[in-house]
Structure formats: structure tokens, C-alpha cells
Amino acid sequence: MSGHATFFVILWITLREVFPEWHGSFVQSLTRIIGAANVLVVVTAIVGLWLLPASDRPVAAPPARAAERSTPQPTGPAVEEAAQPPGVVATPEFARQVKANELGLVPVLMYHRLVAKRRSSIDRTPAQFRQELEKLARKGYVPISAKEFAAGDIRVPAGKFPVVLTFDDGHPSHFAFDAGGGPARDTAVGILLDVAGRHPGFRPVATFWVNHTPFGLRTEREQAAAVRWLTGNGFEVANHTWSHPDLRSLPVKNVRKQIARLDRMLARLGADPVTTMALPYGSMPRAKKAARQGSWNGTRYDFDGVFLAGAEPSVSPYAKDFDRGAIQRIQSNGKKGECRKWCSQYWLEWLDKHPGKRYVSDGDPERVSVPRRLRGNIEAKRRPQVNAY
Numbered sequence: 001m002s003g004h005a006t007f008f009v010i011l012w013i014t015l016r017e018v019f020p021e022w023h024g025s026f027v028q029s030l031t032r033i034i035g036a037a038n039v040l041v042v043v044t045a046i047v048g049l050w051l052l053p054a055s056d057r058p059v060a061a062p063p064a065r066a067a068e069r070s071t072p073q074p075t076g077p078a079v080e081e082a083a084q085p086p087g088v089v090a091t092p093e094f095a096r097q098v099k100a101n102e103l104g105l106v107p108v109l110m111y112h113r114l115v116a117k118r119r120s121s122i123d124r125t126p127a128q129f130r131q132e133l134e135k136l137a138r139k140g141y142v143p144i145s146a147k148e149f150a151a152g153d154i155r156v157p158a159g160k161f162p163v164v165l166t167f168d169d170g171h172p173s174h175f176a177f178d179a180g181g182g183p184a185r186d187t188a189v190g191i192l193l194d195v196a197g198r199h200p201g202f203r204p205v206a207t208f209w210v211n212h213t214p215f216g217l218r219t220e221r222e223q224a225a226a227v228r229w230l231t232g233n234g235f236e237v238a239n240h241t242w243s244h245p246d247l248r249s250l251p252v253k254n255v256r257k258q259i260a261r262l263d264r265m266l267a268r269l270g271a272d273p274v275t276t277m278a279l280p281y282g283s284m285p286r287a288k289k290a291a292r293q294g295s296w297n298g299t300r301y302d303f304d305g306v307f308l309a310g311a312e313p314s315v316s317p318y319a320k321d322f323d324r325g326a327i328q329r330i331q332s333n334g335k336k337g338e339c340r341k342w343c344s345q346y347w348l349e350w351l352d353k354h355p356g357k358r359y360v361s362d363g364d365p366e367r368v369s370v371p372r373r374l375r376g377n378i379e380a381k382r383r384p385q386v387n388a389y
Contacts (some may be wrong), residue, residue, distance in 0.1 A: 026275040034052065038193055088158055090362035092389035095369035100389075102368045103360035103377055104147065105313035105351065107141075109344055110165040110329040114173040114188055119150045121339075126173075130191050132332060132344065136163055137199035139352070142361075144193075145236040146207035146276045150305025150324055152317040152382070158363025161351075165192070166307065166329065168240060170210030175226055177307075189235070209278040209307075210238035212265060220269070227269040231367045239263055239277035239301070247285040253296075255285045260296035273328055275304045282309025284326065311342040313351070316359055318368050362387065 058296050071231070088094065090171065101344065104107040114123045114129055118284075136143075141163040142156045156162050167174045169187060176184040179210055183189040188206070196204035208214075217223045227237050241247070241258040242265075250258070263274050277291070285291050291306045303324075309329035333343035351358045362369035367387040368378060 002244075003346075014361060035141075048337035052339070059361060060259060064234065077222060078274060084304070088363040090139040090367045090387050092369075092387060093360045096389040099355075099360055100158070100361045100362035101356065101358070101371060102389075103316045103319050103370050103374050103375070105315060105357055106162050106164065106359045107313045107344070107347060107351065108146070108149065108166060108307065108310075108327065108329040108386075109310065109332050111165070111167045111188065111332050112169060113171045121337070122268060122331060123331070126186055129188065130195060130331070133192060133202075134199075136137075136349070137195060137202040139348070140264045142201065143205045145201070145205050145234075146238065146278075146305060147236045149314075149317060150276055150303075150327065153363065153365065154317075154359075155365045156361035156363070158361055159238045160201075160361050161358055162361065165206040166278065167206060167208045168214075169244065170208060170240070172216035174208055175215050177229075183229075189230070203234075204216050205234055206238040207276065208268075209238050210262075211244050212238050212242050212262065214269075219245055224269040227266065227271050231270070231272050236276070237266065237271045239266070239303075240276045243276075243281055244280045246281055247279060248283045251283065252285065252287045252290050252294075255290045256267070256294040256296040259291070259294065259301055260299040263301050264299045268310035274301070276307065277301075277303050277305075278307040279309065284308075288325060313347055318378055320379050322378055322379065362363040 024260070088293060090100065109132075113120070113124070113128065115123050118125060121122050135168060138378045140160050142160045143165050144154060144156065144162045146164055146166055149155060149162065154162050172187075172209065174186050174188045178184045178190075183193065185191075185194065190203075192206060193204045196202045214223050215226050217226055230237050239259060242261045243258065245254075245258060247255050259277060264273055279291060291303075293302045295301070305327050305372050307327045307329055310330065312328050313330060314328045317324070329340065331343045332348050333339040334345045335341075335343070364387075366385065368382050368385045369387040370378065372388040375386050378386055
């Protein structure tokens, strides 16, 4: 009970005992007085809020969602605020204000080895990887996993852009434990955590598509420790086939064996249910459906997304023409040789120059916000969520 309410109750009891003949009339008067006072308080509050600048007015937020798995992040008020799920309900006016376009293009970046001296065109140095992450963070990109992207579960703050960081082959440079039992600083995970620590809001999230010796680890105990640490800390570990063959060269039965056998291993190691896979060499099996769905020796698989080795950004998972059985990716690289037009530096610069083509979040995972002219391009099952402006 508030202080004001307590005061009135005590006053009422005292007067009733001391002046019983006044009791009836006083109760009526007191009721009118309290009612008038409440109205005055409400009117004063409304007028005060109306006089505030629009940017200072409080905005109602939906009920908080359940907390996600804990992810190692730097601490501090700014980081804690950025780590919270988006707390807005997008309206057409709000979507217009943040220039939301959730049918825009999303860069799905593809990495292989991180090595001090590059031996292959697809290698990157740790310094190059760090530089690209820093650039993404400064530009307003927020990492999500391939699993989240393929499922259309994109939880990015309003006005920001999703990016998917993916690593093929489970190379030792992607993840290793240091002497203290945490991720080694010079691995992809260590670098990503470090960059995220200096850029609050830049989620330390990535997808690792592995083969039968993830991260070069030989014993099942070591493999399980690595997989469980990663999945327990917000990363995705998923399917890149058992032995990395060209699936197009295999009969369908062997395609299914390659995929199901790896899924079975990941389940044994304690990974989350696997919902994505990346095609070795980006090579699609002759029976395309076998890459996404199938079974072998009692193990079934059914992926939300199959990823290519591609050469351009992916269309939005909410778009009519999104093909979850062949999702495009972009090789991380500079603008030299074959990469003059097809790799990450080119495409990130292109998206900067064509901001209307890029996916821009409305901050509300329950709505799909787009300019009105694009609403007809949304897939049928998402149309009840459309927020056009």
C-alpha cells in the first residue's frame, strides 16, 4: 500500500472513532476527494508525457522472452543491454524510421583455414579475419548462426544487419582449448570473442561445419569436450559430411551414408540436433533432395538449410524465391584475381553502396517489415507477419 493510501486509511479510522456521527457523510466526501485526487494525478502525468520530446517518451515493450544459452561476453551495463533480445514491437511508422527491409540480401561468409602464411586462395590470416570482423562490427552487422538464418529466426536490433559467419572442415585453427580450458586466443573463436568484447552488440556467434575429425581432434573425449563447449556457448556445430567427398560423384545411397554417419557422430558427441549442412566443394548431389532429407542405417536427417560454396549474398529466408536446399555463400577474401567481383570485400562494399538492397532488421522477430512495394515477394506462410510501410 502506498504512503498516501495508508494516511487516508488511518485518518478514516480515527475520525470514525472520535466523531461517529460524522462517519457517513465523511465517507462520501472522502471517496469524492480520493477520486478527484486520482484523476488529477493521471491528468498531470499525461500532460507531462505529452510535453516531453518524442525521443524521450517511454515505449512499451513486450514481455521479456526466456533467456537464451549463456554466451561468454564482456561484462558491463552497455554489453548487458545489447545482449538482451530486441524489445520493440514494430509498427509501419517505426519500420519506416529505421528503414527496415527484411527481404534484403544477407551476407553468409565462408571461411576455411586461418594460417599465418596463406598456402591457398581460400586461406585467411588471423589478422585478415580480425580486420574483417572489426569492419563488420563498425558497419552495424550482427552475427547470427546458419541455423537461425535457415529457420528465419533472425533476432537483430532495429536498424542493424544480420551476417552469418561459417567455417568449413573443422580445422584446428577454428577452435582449440588453451591451458586454462578456454578457447585459444589465436583461433577463430578466440578472435571472435575478443572482437565482440570490444564491440558490445556484436554477437560472438558462428557455425562450424565439420567432418569426422572435428578441429583435428583424434579422441572422442577431446571431440566431445570441444563440441559441447561450443554448443553450450551459443555456437553451432553441424554437418559437412563424414569424409568431405564430391557428393555429385556418389550414388544416392552413399550420399545419404556420408551425411547420416556424420549426424550420428555429432549426436554421440553431445551436439544440438543438426539442422544445417554445407556441401563439400559446394557440389550438389545428382539427386538434390538427398542433400537435405534422407536416412541411412536407421539415422534420419532433415535439414532446414543446405549451403553452397556460392559467390553472392543470400536472399532473405522470408522471400518467395529463397531455396533452403541451395543457400548462397560468399568466400571471405579481398578483391584480387577471381575475387575481384565474387568475394567478401567486393560484396560488403557493394552492399554499402546499395543500402536499399541489404537486409535491415526491424528489431521485432514476430514481424516481417518491408517497404510496401515488396510485400508481394514474401512467402505465403509469412504473410500474416507482414508489416508493410
